[in-house]
Amino acid sequence: MGTRAQFFIGNPMDLETREWLGCVAWDGYPDGDCGGLAKASSEVGFRALVADLKAKRDDFCDPAERSFPFPWRNDLFLTDYTYALFDGAVQMTCFHRGFIPLSEYLKGEAVANAYHDGAERLPSNVPAPVSALPPGPDSIIVISA
Secondary structure, three states: OOOOEEEEEOOOOOOOOOEEEEEEOOOOOOOOHHHHHHHOOOHHHHHHHHHHHHHHOOOEEOOOOOEOOOOOOOOHHHOOEEEEEEOOEEEEEEOOOOOEEHHHHOOOHHHHHHHHHOOOOOOOOOOOOOOOOOEOOOOOOOOOO
């Protein structure tokens, strides 16, 4: 199984204004490639950093080419990590835990746990973005000879 991640401009719970930028099927944890997203201080910067992830990875699902890749279409926050630029910072959540600024999360487990302990759990009925395109890659292992 992979550690999946998804990327948004705007709060992913706001179905009217959110913009899905894409997903990765593995290694989406903040201590890896995705932690670099904390450097973004603007929408332009966040988009550029997500584009850098896309360029470096073969598991990136681009919404211009594919639909949401994961099987949980009715519960967006079943994705391991969600990164979104809103409220003036890159926010992240893990499953249904409340959002935390990514820069705060990266300060360490104690800070992240304290932040999450006081946060409201995210709803379990937020739909994933969908389109008529075929689904993108999930973290299925393919072995070829």
